[in-house]
Amino acid sequence: MAECKKETNLTKCTCTYEPCSRKGICCDCIEYHWKMGELPGCLFPPEVERTYDRSLARFIATYSRV
Numbered sequence: 001m002a003e004c005k006k007e008t009n010l011t012k013c014t015c016t017y018e019p020c021s022r023k024g025i026c027c028d029c030i031e032y033h034w035k036m037g038e039l040p041g042c043l044f045p046p047e048v049e050r051t052y053d054r055s056l057a058r059f060i061a062t063y064s065r066v
Contacts, residue, residue, distance in 0.1 A: 015041040016050055 010024035022029040029040045038054035048062050 013042065014046065014049060017041070017052065 004025060004027070006024040009026055013023055015023060015029075020029075022032055026040075029042075033040045033054055036054075037056065039056065039059050041049040041052075041054060043059065044054070044062060048058065051058075
């Protein structure tokens with residue numbers, strides 16, 4: 001298994017949810033959000049990420065306007 005690059009990931013993480021225990025651990029973040037029927041915040045533009053609406057519907061609506 002590849003080594004987690006948590007410190008490198010943290011420099012690129014755009015998640016604004018501060019108490020998140022998965023920050024910088026992308027594989028855990030993706031797994032968590034997918035189980036919730038969501039996508040991680042890093043896949044959304046900043047103004048959408050801050051709403052914490054990480055639903056697939058919001059993702060499609062956001063990017064279908066582009």
